[in-house]
Amino acid sequence: PLSPKSEKADLKKSDDVVPIDINIPDNYVQHTLKTQKELPPIGWHNWWKEISWVSTTVLTVTPTIAIVGAFYASLQWKTALFAVFYYFVTGLGITAGYHRLWSHRSYNASKPLEYFLAMAGTGAVQGSIKWWCRGHRAHHRYTDTDLDPYGAHHGLLWSHIGWMIVKPRRKPGVADVSDLSKSAVVKWQHRFYLPLIIGMGFGVPTLIPGLLWGDYLGGFVYAGAMRLCFVHHSTFCVNSLAHYLGETPFDDKHTPRDHMVTAFVTIGEGYHNFHHQFPMDYRNAIKWYQYDPTKWFISVCSMLGLASHLKVFPDNEVRKGQLTMQLKKLRRTQDNLLWPSDSNDLPIISWEEYLKESEKRPLIAVAGFIHDVASFMDEHPGGRHLLAKNIGRDATTAFFGGVYDHSNAAHNLLAMKRVAVLRGGQPHGTEELAIPPSQKLRIARY
């Protein structure tokens, strides 16, 4: 292991690709949010100047081709099957490649797998690996702030597609991708980006159905354009739907949420609450029955020796997060319930006072507390007479098993009927009995 000293020296040595945030000040986020200027808001007078024409063209022309093309090309079942298959191939290029491998380094991929994922990902036509990951790392680093390039706090439409249609109002917060600048695959993709995009986005899906079963047009329309639309909006859903729909079983500080439906439309990226908590985990779903084909793909690659060092966040901490969220919910229940009076809030009376007072109203002493059972006389499952008999007496032994071993519910209810404490407190040995079962376990705040 390197010593911390050489560690620091190291940082300066690798001069060409120094992490961009190496000299970041300790107050970077607040300072930037406060001092950096935003572009003016978009309105009717300026929207045409603020449109990002390249991505807008891609995102409107593709669906147009798909819809218009569908009127001309009849759908053959072979082509349909291939389109679905190619949807998964290029989708995995994004989810297993762009996202879990390059953005989050959640596992190591062998060269063949890296090239496969880079090509497949290019076929999803979502920009270069480096551009995509830079934005995505900023998204994680500044989630729900204005430094997040697709901040969910701007609404569903913005995080789904708006952020690509108009020029960003603000530069995304700094995020380091120097590791990617060093990567041979990433550089290779960058160099051949245009031919790769044409080949993987439209060439391959046109040629395979064309050469194999003569359906060039169908391949172009369905496996090319239509499939691409689905892949696009599938990825976009991770930024919109996954920050909107579902539960927050791991943390509710930010917008990301877990939902099966989102998982279904995003090849398993729908357990997004988990993912934002544990971004370096190669899994998004932790349960075997949850839908995460990207995880399954990575697992199979690892079995085949194509992937290694699959990162998993310590289970102990995952379960801790869940526990906290469950306690948070139960604490709301706890806060909304009525609880018995504490001995500090009750008058203290002597045994003689108790006897005198119980001539006037039905009072029963149990475990050092005096209870007014007027409202319960006719409700008592053990019968009115057993309560009546114990008025003005100490019913501790009878209540706790001597006559009937009352349930926790009975003990809880008893405590709600407290009206006073007996001077001298609980008789020795009954201190435990003075705490109703519902107060033996409580959620406390620290």
Next chain:
Amino acid sequence: PLSPKSEKADLKKSDDVVPIDINIPDNYVQHTLKTQKELPPIGWHNWWKEISWVSTTVLTVTPTIAIVGAFYASLQWKTALFAVFYYFVTGLGITAGYHRLWSHRSYNASKPLEYFLAMAGTGAVQGSIKWWCRGHRAHHRYTDTDLDPYGAHHGLLWSHIGWMIVKPRRKPGVADVSDLSKSAVVKWQHRFYLPLIIGMGFGVPTLIPGLLWGDYLGGFVYAGAMRLCFVHHSTFCVNSLAHYLGETPFDDKHTPRDHMVTAFVTIGEGYHNFHHQFPMDYRNAIKWYQYDPTKWFISVCSMLGLASHLKVFPDNEVRKGQLTMQLKKLRRTQDNLLWPSDSNDLPIISWEEYLKESEKRPLIAVAGFIHDVASFMDEHPGGRHLLAKNIGRDATTAFFGGVYDHSNAAHNLLAMKRVAVLRGGQPHGTEELAIPPSQKLRIARY
């Protein structure tokens, strides 16, 4: 309202039907269990002397008639439908009548309803109201002890049917039914028990199919004997299955359990964990989507003016019971997790010592604690360099939002890496930051 004084006087006045347990000593249960003799255990040498011949005959002859009869009587669909209908009528006689009305007084029934339930319940051939309720009240009062006439601790077979086949080894614990001795309906049923049993158990189910569509034999076999078998074992399942199968969402002190399957075979008596906690509640299922036709029947009767004063246990206490059980489960999770070291368990070091030690290993100070991040350098999603940069420095501001607003999970993980406390403790204003989110809510025991 009566004064407690007249209350006590009252108890003595009603001389003919004084509650049997009015003079019960405060240590009755333990004393009886210790001093009362049991009959000898049953073995090969004495079983024929210990059989309860009457109930054994009923419980073996009925299924014999049903099975043999099925070979002779072909099943008409009208008769089949009527048999199912009559199953529910006589079943409700037990569940809504014997059980929830007379055993538990969970609502008040008008005279017509009382007579209907008494007749229907007689058709289920399970003994008189008084005998049944006396046993059932003892079952609730001494659940899972030897004073329980069908104690589930003796096993599934015993609680299902064994306790009726052989003579009880011990007298059931005392249970008061003086309220029933006063009831006109109960006395009426007692008086005409034999004709009523023959009429309702076999007469009516034979005559209705016979007179209406000429199927006397089918009526006798299917609506009479076979239906009776099902009603018998349906009721028996409340004592066996309901004390064996399912969850304990309200209390786990005793054997009763909640299960949908038990509910289906017992006309809604399967939420037995709830029932034993809140026996005077006219409901067994509290959620609308749970199967409790007995509750629905009572509700409808109440809407028709046939029933009133439907008892409901305070919702506050019901939810308290659930909360406790959920906390109990979560506490097991909490106990099985690893938690960070407390400042009391860590060495206290000075800033200078920290600096010196961090030359040798990667130490980072955050919120007054020193953390060894050696194992995390290459795992850090923010990159190795951001950790390296902060070795030997105070990273509190950077960690808590200055560079990155870490998630709860990150904070929890950080706390697990504590190795020392800085002398002087947390700098003013960061005390809150020293508690990881997972420790802000904890289940405490009192």
